[in-house]
Amino acid sequence: MNRKTFIKTCGIACLGSAAMTTFLQSCGISKTINGTLKNSDLFIALSDFETKVANEIQFKKYVIVNNDALKFPICVYRHDAKNYSALWMQCTHQGAELQVYGDKLQCPAHGSAFNNKGEVTNSPANKNLRSFPVTVINNQLQISLKAV
Ligand code: FES
Numbered sequence: 001m002n003r004k005t006f007i008k009t010c011g012i013a014c015l016g017s018a019a020m021t022t023f024l025q026s027c028g029i030s031k032t033i034n035g036t037l038k039n040s041d042l043f044i045a046l047s048d049f050e051t052k053v054a055n056e057i058q059f060k061k062y063v064i065v066n067n068d069a070l071k072f073p074i075c076v077y078r079h080d081a082k083n084y085s086a087l088w089m090q091c092t093h094q095g096a097e098l099q100v101y102g103d104k105l106q107c108p109a110h111g112s113a114f115n116n117k118g119e120v121t122n123s124p125a126n127k128n129l130r131s132f133p134v135t136v137i138n139n140q141l142q143i144s145l146k147a148v
Pocket of ligand 1: 124125
């Protein structure tokens with residue numbers, strides 16, 4: 001194999017790998033949904049975390065919740081059936097929108113990172129993410145936006 005063919009083959013392999021990673025992240029692990037805003041509370045269904053794998057219900061680690069009235073999305077992590085974290089996806093360094101990678105949120109602007117509870121794990125940000133109280137009510141999650 002000559003040098004040109006080698007470089008071309010590596011480039012195609014890299015693109016395929018990146019596309020597959022993006023596809024897997026979007027379909028299996030995460031989900032972007034629209035929440036319902038009532039007064040200052042945002043509601044999502046608990047079933048939004050469910051996914052079926054080989055006829056077995058499994059749970060996504062997180063969902064990203066959007067609503068037209070919100071300037072940034074909220075990432076809701078499911079720690080277990082009763083414990084959730086709702087995190088405002090705005091970097092506390094200079095305000096860029098964060099991206100989610102499994103259990104961490106990362107800022108594309110200057111590299112700050114936060115864990116799934118909103119705590120800073122990588123600077124330059126030095127303040128934790130804004131987070132909101134989450135209450136399980138029947139088959140819904142109530143995210144209280146005014147209380148913080
Ligand atoms: S705005 Fe996020 S690290 Fe600077």
